[in-house]
Amino acid sequence: MTNSPVASPAQTAHSTGSICEFQPVIDELRRALNSTLKGKSEAVELVIACLLARGHLLLEDLPGLGKTTLAKALAMSVGGRFARVQCTPDLLPTDVTGFSIFNQKTREFEFIEGPVFSEVLLADEINRATPRTQSSLFEAMAERQVTIDKMTHRLTPSFFVIATQNPVDSHGAYPLPEAQLDRFAMKLTFGYPDRASELEMLAENIGAADRDRSPLPAILTPNSLQHLQDHVAGVHIQESVLRYLVDLGTATRHHRDVTLGLSPRGLLTWQRVAQARAHLRGRDFVTPDDIQDVAAPVLQVRLSGDFESPQTIIETVLNDVEVPVCS
Known part of the structure; x- marks a missing residue:
């Protein structure tokens, strides 16, 4: 983190610079x-x-x-x-x-x-x-x-x-x-x-x-x-992570117990929340961990079907989809 003095948080937020x-x-x-x-x-x-x-x-x-x-x-x-x-x-x-x-x-x-x-x-x-x-x-x-x-x-x-x-x-x-x-x-x-x-x-x-x-x-x-x-x-997401996110969304739609899977709008929301999660962790790029960490709160409000709790469905989807190795 930079050691330069900070006048105030509000002024800092106006600067155009790095995560720090x-x-x-x-x-x-x-x-x-x-x-x-x-x-x-x-x-x-x-x-x-x-x-x-x-x-x-x-x-x-x-x-x-x-x-x-x-x-x-x-x-x-x-x-x-x-x-x-x-x-x-x-x-x-x-x-x-x-x-x-x-x-x-x-x-x-x-x-x-x-x-x-x-x-x-x-x-x-x-x-x-x-x-x-x-x-x-x-x-x-x-x-x-x-x-x-x-x-x-x-x-x-x-x-x-x-x-x-x-x-x-x-x-x-x-x-x-x-x-x-x-x-x-x-x-x-x-x-x-x-x-x-x-x-x-x-x-x-x-x-x-x-x-x-x-x-x-x-x-x-x-x-x-x-x-x-x-x-x-503007937090960066490399192509392999984008493909991983799409594969997860597709898996929710094909799950046998899910009648209404993730919509394209829901997929965009998941991406934006993962970007925010990465930013809060001090990174300017998204990893598969960021996507997994916010999966439950994002998907709980979107999945519907023949199940008591969406948490089991979310865990199954995360376990079944292959996680990419990011460079």
Whole structure:
């Protein structure tokens, strides 16, 4: 790593250089998120990889495990706006995207922005919103724009959605169809923290109230985040690794227990997340290990068929496809 002084992480992210010049930003982002979500360092790595890959994240977990706290911390770290939507059956599409209202003074319609006009949006219990409302959010996720009254409104290029689902309470829920699940880059489950992390959390909160907690400093700006995402998109992948990735995608489609395998869009997402994983490991090239490491969170949200858990299918596919020897 270069020993030259770093003025600030945000300034560093604007430089056009090697992986090392981005490392202070990545390290600070890790520290900030790990201080928020204790004992889940691997999950934090995948969340950062999802962000750098310009994807969106689906969290399927029980209430109270830190999903909202993580989303807020991420928004503060990238210096952006945070918005939260509690999805319920009576939530309207306009409650998410915004709406036009007639201004009697100007005698014109004015557009009132909805929660999607933010850098980080938390869609809590997304499967409780109606399919119509879900669709309005997925246009924003896929196109980073919304259409209101035949007018297109652009969102920030770094718009990032964290959606949650409760896996135990399905009453009154509207399960997301496969085509909409494919809009998420990955699905994660945090689970409960370990004993040491819970003890540390309790000790830190003795005598403290929510209002006493100072906000996290901005590590990035929305513009510097875009620059970092552009850099990640340029991480090199040699041809043998690309062939390996295609072979893995093909294997999911030909597996006897899979009715819906990996789509070309899913293959592109897998590639982008693997590039982000390589970048987080300090490399400017992707290896088969990077592809394997992110296989589970990327494929869990995409495979459907006659099986209880996709994890067995993923392990079979990874074991059956020959791993290339990279030069």
